[in-house]
Amino acid sequence: MRVEHELHARRRGRNIGVGLLLGAFIAIIFGLTVVKVLSLGDVRKFESFDHAPRPQLVPAEAPAAAEGAQ
Amino acid sequence: MTGFRDATGAMNFTGAATVARTGMNGHTMSDASLDSAVTAPGEAxxxxxxxxxxxxxxxxxxxxxxxxxxxxxxxxxxxxxxxxxxxxxxxxxxxxxxxxxxxxxxxxxxxxxxxxxxxxxxxxxxxxxxxxxxxxxxxxxxxxxxxxxxxxxxxxxxxxxxxxxxxxxxxxxxxxxxxxxxxxxxxxxxxxxxxxxxxVSVESALMFALIFMWTPPHFWALALFVRTDYGDAGVPMLTETHGRRVTRNHVLGYTLPLVPVALGLGFTSIGGPVYLAVSVVLNIRFLLGAWAVWRRDETQAEADGYASEKRLFRLSLSYLFLHFGALLAEAVLRFYGLSVMPW
Structure with missing residues (x-):
C-alpha cells in the first residue's frame, strides 16, 4: 500500500503548475526551433554540402585494409 | 470577534515584517519570538x-x-x-x-x-x-x-x-x-x-516619449485625491514634499509637452488620420482637464470632492489606451491596404 506524504497533497497544485510551466517551456523552445529552421528557406542548399555522397573523399586504401582485417 | 481579528492581524503583520527583514538580510529566522506558525512563510x-x-x-x-x-x-x-x-x-x-x-x-x-x-x-x-x-x-x-x-x-x-x-x-x-x-x-x-x-527609430522614440510624458500627470492626478501612506514608509511624494499647489503646477507642466509628442506621432509612418482624429480629441480634453486641476486650490477641490482631479485621472487611463489602440487600428488598416496617409 502506498501512503502519500501529506506534503505531496499540500503542494499538488504547485507541482502541477510547475510541471505545466516546464511543458510550456519545452513547447516554446521546440516551436521556436521549427520556425527558425523553416525560415532558412530551401533546406536542399544545406544538404548539398552535408548529405551528398562525394567519392573523392573516400580513402583509397579502405577496401584493402578491410580485406586484410578478414 | 473584532478583538480576535485585530489580534490576529497584528500578529500576522509582525510576523510578515520579521520574514521580510530576515529574508532581506539573509539570516535564518531563529530570532523570531512569535509562534513559528505565524512567522514561517506560509505554503505559497x-x-x-x-x-x-x-x-x-x-x-x-x-x-x-x-x-x-x-x-x-x-x-x-x-x-x-x-x-x-x-x-x-x-x-x-x-x-x-x-x-x-x-x-x-x-x-x-x-x-x-x-x-x-x-x-x-x-x-x-x-x-x-x-x-x-x-x-x-x-x-x-x-x-x-x-x-x-x-x-x-x-x-x-x-x-x-x-x-x-x-x-x-x-x-x-x-x-x-x-x-x-x-x-x-x-x-x-x-x-x-x-x-x-x-x-530604434523616430516612431519608437515617440511611443516611448508618449508613455514617459503621460506618467507624471497620470500619477500626480491620482496623488491629489488619494491619501497615501507613502510618507509613513519614508517614500517622498511630491504632494507631501512640495505641497499640493506645486503638484498641480507639475500636472499642467508635464501635460503641455505631452500634447505635441502625442500629436507628432500621428505624422510619422505609423500614424494616420484615425490616430490623429483620436489624438486631437483626447489631447484637447486632457489639456482642459489639466488646466482645470491647475487653476483651482484645495478649498475648491475639497468642496466638490476632487471631481476635476478624479476626472483627469480617469481620462488619463483611457488616454493612453486609446492612443495605442489607434496606433493598432492604423496598423490593421495598413495591413489590409486601407490606410489613407497624405504624408
Missing amino acids: GLGDYFALLKPRVMSLVVFTALVGLLAAPVPVHPFVAFVAILCIAVGAGASGALNMWWDADIDAVMRRTAKRPIPAGKVAAAEALGLGLALSGFAVVLLFLATNWLAAGLLAFTIFFYAVVYSMWLKRATPQNIVIGGAAGAFPPMIGWAVATGG
Whole structure:
C-alpha cells in the first residue's frame, strides 16, 4: 500500500503548475526551433554540402585494409 | 470577534515584517519570538509567485509592446512575435519581483501593499530575489535567441532601470521618482519595435516619449485625491514634499509637452488620420482637464470632492489606451491596404 506524504497533497497544485510551466517551456523552445529552421528557406542548399555522397573523399586504401582485417 | 481579528492581524503583520527583514538580510529566522506558525512563510501557492510578477502592470506592458511590434513596418512570424511578447511580459514580471524583494520593508508598512506575498509572509524575500533574477535571465536570453540583440539589450536595460535605478536609487531619494522611473514603463513599445525592425527609430522614440510624458500627470492626478501612506514608509511624494499647489503646477507642466509628442506621432509612418482624429480629441480634453486641476486650490477641490482631479485621472487611463489602440487600428488598416496617409 502506498501512503502519500501529506506534503505531496499540500503542494499538488504547485507541482502541477510547475510541471505545466516546464511543458510550456519545452513547447516554446521546440516551436521556436521549427520556425527558425523553416525560415532558412530551401533546406536542399544545406544538404548539398552535408548529405551528398562525394567519392573523392573516400580513402583509397579502405577496401584493402578491410580485406586484410578478414 | 473584532478583538480576535485585530489580534490576529497584528500578529500576522509582525510576523510578515520579521520574514521580510530576515529574508532581506539573509539570516535564518531563529530570532523570531512569535509562534513559528505565524512567522514561517506560509505554503505559497503558484498564485503567490504569480502575484510577485505584478500581473496588472504586465497587462499594460503586453499591450503597448504588442502595438509597438505590430505597428512596425517589418512583419514578424506570429510564433516569434508570441515568444517575444511573452519574454517582454516575463521580463516586466521579473522586475516586479525584484522590486517587491527590495521594497519588502516599505510594502509591509503601507496598507495598499501589506498583502503582497512577501509582507504577507507567503513567500520569503530571498525566493522573490531568486525568482526575479532567474526570470530576468530567462527572458533576456530567450528574447535574444528568438529575435535580436537590441531587443534583448533593451529588455535587460528596462529590468535594470526599474529594479535598480527606480527601486533602489530614486524611489526613496526624490519626489521626481515617478518621472524618471516612468521610463521603465515606457520602454515596452520600443522593445516591440526593436523585435520587428532590429533598430530604434523616430516612431519608437515617440511611443516611448508618449508613455514617459503621460506618467507624471497620470500619477500626480491620482496623488491629489488619494491619501497615501507613502510618507509613513519614508517614500517622498511630491504632494507631501512640495505641497499640493506645486503638484498641480507639475500636472499642467508635464501635460503641455505631452500634447505635441502625442500629436507628432500621428505624422510619422505609423500614424494616420484615425490616430490623429483620436489624438486631437483626447489631447484637447486632457489639456482642459489639466488646466482645470491647475487653476483651482484645495478649498475648491475639497468642496466638490476632487471631481476635476478624479476626472483627469480617469481620462488619463483611457488616454493612453486609446492612443495605442489607434496606433493598432492604423496598423490593421495598413495591413489590409486601407490606410489613407497624405504624408
